[in-house]
Amino acid sequence: MIMKVSSVSLPTIKRLPSYLHILRQSLEEGHENISSAYIARALHLEAIQVRKDLSATGISGQSGVGFNIAGLIKHLEDFLGWNNSRDAFLVGCGNLGVALMGYEGFRERGLNIVAGFDVDKNKIGKEISGKKIFSLEKFPDLLERLHIKIGVLTVPQNRAQQVAAYMVESGIEAIWNFTSIRLDIPEHIIVERVELECSLAVLSSRLREKNEESAEDFSGVKV
Amino acid sequence: MIMKVSSVSLPTIKRLPSYLHILRQSLEEGHENISSAYIARALHLEAIQVRKDLSATGISGQSGVGFNIAGLIKHLEDFLGWNNSRDAFLVGCGNLGVALMGYEGFRERGLNIVAGFDVDKNKIGKEISGKKIFSLEKFPDLLERLHIKIGVLTVPQNRAQQVAAYMVESGIEAIWNFTSIRLDIPEHIIVERVELECSLAVLSSRLREKNEESAEDFSGVKV
DNA sequence: TAGATTGTTAATCGATTAACAATC
DNA sequence: TAGATTGTTAATCGATTAACAATC
Structure with missing residues (x-):
């Protein structure tokens, strides 16, 4: 028995829902195909990362064209098991x-x-x-x-x-x-x-950083 | 102005709440000091990772003894800004x-x-x-x-x-x-x-993997 | 053909882990 | 002193990014 612990990394899996989000949005706007660059721009990611993630789930796009949106949605939903609830x-x-x-x-x-x-x-x-x-x-x-x-x-x-x-x-x-x-x-x-x-910890520490920064502003700047 | 985007990494910050959890528990049980190995065992992590994380927040332990629990709790709460609500x-x-x-x-x-x-x-x-x-x-x-x-x-x-x-x-x-x-x-x-x-995506894909595995069991095993 | 975009291969980066001397 | 545990320095690992040939 092959006991693979998923070939797809956790960071990749966690990004998939956001891809789906953009894809659905784009489909609604009447587009047929989408490029990795477009998805990346919408999510503040790198195009190459989007391509790597998608290819990890086992789909491939079309050179010069991009990915078929409807097909990609179907594929990602299948991958996550979000099709059959x-x-x-x-x-x-x-x-x-x-x-x-x-x-x-x-x-x-x-x-x-x-x-x-x-x-x-x-x-x-x-x-x-x-x-x-x-x-x-x-x-x-x-x-x-x-x-x-x-x-x-x-x-x-x-x-x-x-x-x-x-x-x-x-x-x-x-x-x-x-x-x-x-x-x-x-x-x-x-x-x-x-x-x-964890989410609250991240929020808290970002707030603390911001506070420290503005404190520096006051102490560091000569008036 | 120094514009550091936090010296402490996000993965580290996200682990801090779980450290606090173990520390509070341990304090209640009447312990005074705690070792990185103990924390690691409780959380299925590596001791060296716990030490690295803690030192990143700017605290140090005592060789041969470990960390003072009360002091560490105070320190981590301060770091996260969880002391003054x-x-x-x-x-x-x-x-x-x-x-x-x-x-x-x-x-x-x-x-x-x-x-x-x-x-x-x-x-x-x-x-x-x-x-x-x-x-x-x-x-x-x-x-x-x-x-x-x-x-x-x-x-x-x-x-x-x-x-x-x-x-x-x-x-x-x-x-x-x-x-x-x-x-x-x-x-x-x-x-x-x-x-x-994202959390649901991780759950979903782990469920899918499990399904595939048990499917393999049936197909691969000769009866 | 020219332009756009992909997927592959290699390089870089950052996080985790290992090894071990230093310290209590 | 012996045992436990730390923190530092180096090695490894995995994820992200870069470069570019291949393809539509």
Whole structure:
């Protein structure tokens, strides 16, 4: 068995959604083909990087012409698995959970949240954006019956580890983790964490830099 | 004027919050010092990387002993500006906005959301997690009066660019962008986008790989 | 044919990792 | 002193960028 850990690098994969964004926009504007230079300009990247990324996903353009937009969209969506959407359960119907259940954009990106789960009796039985909320107890049973593989984790921090373990026990294969907890679960389970903290760290440090710069302005400049 | 674009690399900055996490945990457990090897083990990193990262922020440990935990926490929080929390406004009090306004963790990370803004008359005047919601019209005035520098953007996708422009006009200095829109605003404004789509792309492609692997299992193995 | 744009091969750059002397 | 751990210097690795022949 060949055990390749993806031939496509993480930085490349992370840029693909932004390419799709530009491509869809461009298609709507009535264009048929697009060049790597055009995509690069729109995203403040280098054309060669765009070409390298695209070729890594296994598509090739046409010399002198560029890439067929519709074909490229189809190809990238296929590559990401965003064409045939996968069903998912969401656990933790707080404000964040409700926000995610109502977000239309996920379905276009291959993720279809079909139901929510919570422990709060006031929430159980209700519907959010047309999706029913079940008792967490029903999770294992429904997971099996609906052949769900993906769980979205939006519970409070202090419940995260415990609930994640329960999801794994129930047979989940992948967890999209919206908590800041680094889950301790078996290696074979796919876990992707949304790194809010990292994003805030970058924002914070850029703000700090800016402050230091303007402080330098005052100290360094002779009036 | 020296215009250094930060001596500390982005990958390093993004790892700092996880270091803080381990450090706080370790302090609670009653430890006084910690080694780079310990931190690395807890985060599945290499000890040398932890040391390199920490030294990049300008702190040094003690040979044979490690780092003083309390001192290191203080240092990293200072570095990120997470000690003295900065006030921020949040624009767009939908489910996501409400979720963020109620999240306790931000204050510990230097971000204090003090008020929300919305265009929905039903929301204006109400309070969420003890924070008042104002009409978006009041944004520029309150921004100036309270000396707010940071705006959290949680409006619907189709309003994002327009609202962001309004925030810039009003004098905002930094935007934490929770929409998937790449904002087109002046260079000198700090924009940090939470890359939900990228995270989903990584999850998707890992799922696809896993599928392909198990498909190979079946095709490759002779029964 | 001339112009545009691709994909390949090589060069550069920056981040990670290794080795190890210095220090507590 | 022996053991643990740091920080420095050098080596490696992988991603980005450059150069350019090939192609439409």
